Amino acid sequence: MNTVKRVITSVLLAVVWTGVAAQFVKGNEAVKSKADGTKSVDTPPTVGALLAKPCPAANPGCSGGGWKMVETREGLMECTEVYARPSTCRASTYGSEKRSRVWVVKTGSEWKQCPYPDLAKGCVSIKSLPTPAVQ
Numbered sequence: 001m002n003t004v005k006r007v008i009t010s011v012l013l014a015v016v017w018t019g020v021a022a023q024f025v026k027g028n029e030a031v032k033s034k035a036d037g038t039k040s041v042d043t044p045p046t047v048g049a050l051l052a053k054p055c056p057a058a059n060p061g062c063s064g065g066g067w068k069m070v071e072t073r074e075g076l077m078e079c080t081e082v083y084a085r086p087s088t089c090r091a092s093t094y095g096s097e098k099r100s101r102v103w104v105v106k107t108g109s110e111w112k113q114c115p116y117p118d119l120a121k122g123c124v125s126i127k128s129l130p131t132p133a134v135q
Contacts, residue, residue, distance in 0.1 A: 054086070066099070066101050066132025098134055100132040103115075103116065
């Protein structure tokens with residue numbers, strides 16, 4: 001009986017962990033699957049943006065307005081800015097640590113920030129001030 005309980009617990013934990021590790025925003029047009037099985041990922045363009053000096057993700061004071069959750073070629077990352085420039089992102093802790101977060105997504109030709117990984121819940125332009133949510 002204990003063996004059955006352990007097997008069931010292991011399976012449930014694996015399902016939960018897979019869901020956490022595979023977190024994404026459904027409908028995010030920045031991520032496209034190609035016919036060969038690879039994916040292409042866009043990040044917000046820096047052309048025409050007024051950019052300050054990059055604030056490294058390793059600096060704990062750099063996430064002032066909440067971590068920006070951005071899909072990159074390396075996967076889901078926590079970034080100090082929506083542009084995901086080199087050194088401004090780190091591996092995602094979503095699902096293992098609660099932090100103030102906003103999700104950076106693309107719908108059509110517009111880039112938005114959403115308080116949750118859901119396009120239907122309060123998304124605003126990346127040029128607006130977002131409302132991060134602790135998740």
